[in-house]
Amino acid sequence: MRETLRITEIFHSLQGETSRMGLPTVFVRLTGCPMRCTYCDSAYAFTGGETRHLDDIMAQIASYDCKTVCVTGGEPLVQKGVHLLFKRLCDAGYSVSVETGGGEPIAGVDPRVSRIFDIKTPASNEMQNMHWPALDDLNERDEIKFVLVNRADYEWARELLQEKRLHEKxxxxxxxxxxxxxxxDLAAWVLEDRLPVRMQVQLHKILWGEKPGV
Known part of the structure; x- marks a missing residue:
């Protein structure tokens, strides 16, 4: 397995999403993504980056003195060397999550890693590239995320949630x-429909705006 990864950035910030929202976290953003979602906020990670050895990556992570790590992208799972990074991070005692766009298999991810699985909605224009069998591999350590553009997206997500009983996975x-x-608006819809979901906003954008490195 390759011991190098193409890295866009590594930085220390507050987790802005998921159940870990607000936790100081080291973010490792890998370069490259096969999807082109209409609302993407990290298109700068599609290309470029720097090839770095895992030893160098681990050393920078350790320099922040923070035991929570989020591996993100782009799409981190397209680089197969990421699995060795997961192993090294977990072996070193880090609490690790990975944010995946939903287009790649997740069964091979280290079971100690929390997988944040993004289900693409109609307005993303990427539904056709979803790896739907991955839904069967999710468990209570993972989280399922819907990024919603409009009311139609919400209604579609609501129906899928109820049909597949996703909240039970x-x-x-x-x-x-x-x-x-x-x-x-989203808050009102969730309450009106009594949905068993967590509504979230992107804390990092509220604090610092939409920009890299936060």
Whole structure:
């Protein structure tokens, strides 16, 4: 297995999403993604980056003196060397999560890693590239995320949630697209429909705006 990864950035910030929201976290953003979601906020990670050895990556992570790590992208699972990074991080005692866009198999991810699985909605324009069998591999350590553009996305996600009983597989997150879907609207819909989901907003954007490195 390759001991190098193409890295866009490594930084220390507060986790802005998921049940870990607010926790100081080291983010490892890998380069490259096969998807092109309409609302993507990390397109700068599609190309470029720097090839770095795992020893170098681990050393920078350790320098932040923080035991919570989020591996993200781009799409981190397209680089097969990421599995060795997962193993090394978990062996070193880090609490690790990975944010995956939903287009790649997840069964091979180290079972100690929490997998944040993003289900693409119709308005993302990437539903056709979802790896739907991955839903069967999710468990209570993982989280399922829907990024919602509009009311139609919400209704589609609601129906899938109820049809597949997704909340019985893993905690489910509903997230409004930043400055597109008013969070107050999404909150009202979730309450009205009594959905068993966690609504979230992107804390890092509230604190620092939409930019790299936060």
């Amino acid at each position: 893993a905690p489910v997150l509903f997230s409004p697209v930043w400055e597109t879907l008013p969070p107050q």
